[in-house]
Amino acid sequence: QKEVEQDPGPLSVPEGAIVSLNCTYSNSAFQYFMWYRQYSRKGPELLMYTYSSGNKEDGRFTAQVDKSSKYISLFIRDSQPSDSATYLCAMYPGGYNKLIFGAGTRLAVHP
Amino acid sequence: GAVVSQHPSWVICKSGTSVKIECRSLDFQATTMFWYRQFPKQSLMLMATSNEGSKATYEQGVEKDKFLINHASLTLSTLTVTSAHPEDSSFYICSARGDRGRDGYTFGSGTRLTVV
Numbered sequence: 210q211k212e213v214e215q216d217p218g219p220l221s222v223p224e225g226a227i228v229s230l231n232c233t234y235s236n237s238a239f240q241y242f243m244w245y246r247q248y249s250r251k252g253p254e255l256l257m258y259t260y261s262s263g264n265k266e267d268g269r270f271t272a273q274v275d276k277s278s279k280y281i282s283l284f285i286r287d288s289q290p291s292d293s294a295t296y297l298c299a300m301y302p303g304g305y306n307k308l309i310f311g312a313g314t315r316l317a318v319h320p
Numbered sequence: 321g322a323v324v325s326q327h328p329s330w331v332i333c334k335s336g337t338s339v340k341i342e343c344r345s346l347d348f349q350a351t352t353m354f355w356y357r358q359f360p361k362q363s364l365m366l367m368a369t370s371n372e373g374s375k376a377t378y379e380q381g382v383e384k385d386k387f388l389i390n391h392a393s394l395t396l397s398t399l400t401v402t403s404a405h406p407e408d409s410s411f412y413i414c415s416a417r418g419d420r421g422r423d424g425y426t427f428g429s430g431t432r433l434t435v436v
Contacts, residue, residue, distance in 0.1 A: 243425070251430060253364070255427075297363060305352045308354075311363065313362075
């Protein structure tokens, strides 16, 4: 079993839709959770960074962490074609430990 | 915010030659740098972790002699692919970790290596 599970998709939605992306994890030591967006042939770009359970909102993006269920989500409201990318969840226990990534979910938002 | 510059963005080299990829943290000191390899439509695969002034720690299955990593300063790390072969063709990405909490784990823009 992988430490982090993420549905690779692809996920195709119409413009304006609400997108829900999810990851589950097995290691209860993970304390920090991130969502990265990666466009084709580019490096990952940090979208959201959360530490505790609960919700964190930034513009059209909301990150949700449920440590009791070992489940994290990223919601994108009013999705735009420019949101078409691969979304990677990542997490680590703290300190200078390496990030553990999910497989990434490919999202396509069509006009 | 934290910025990591990676060069070159793409490179083509002949089989048997060596290629060096640079990763620089522009506005923070990178205590730790990570090098990843990414195949098409796959997630990032960690190759090695390097701390400034120390030898890199390689992940299982990564050839140390083929992928030389140098982290000589707090702002620069290099990955050298030695005696490159077509199977080394891939997308290589670096990540720098400073001591700025949430600004840690900033990624470079990646280098596409094609070995012909």
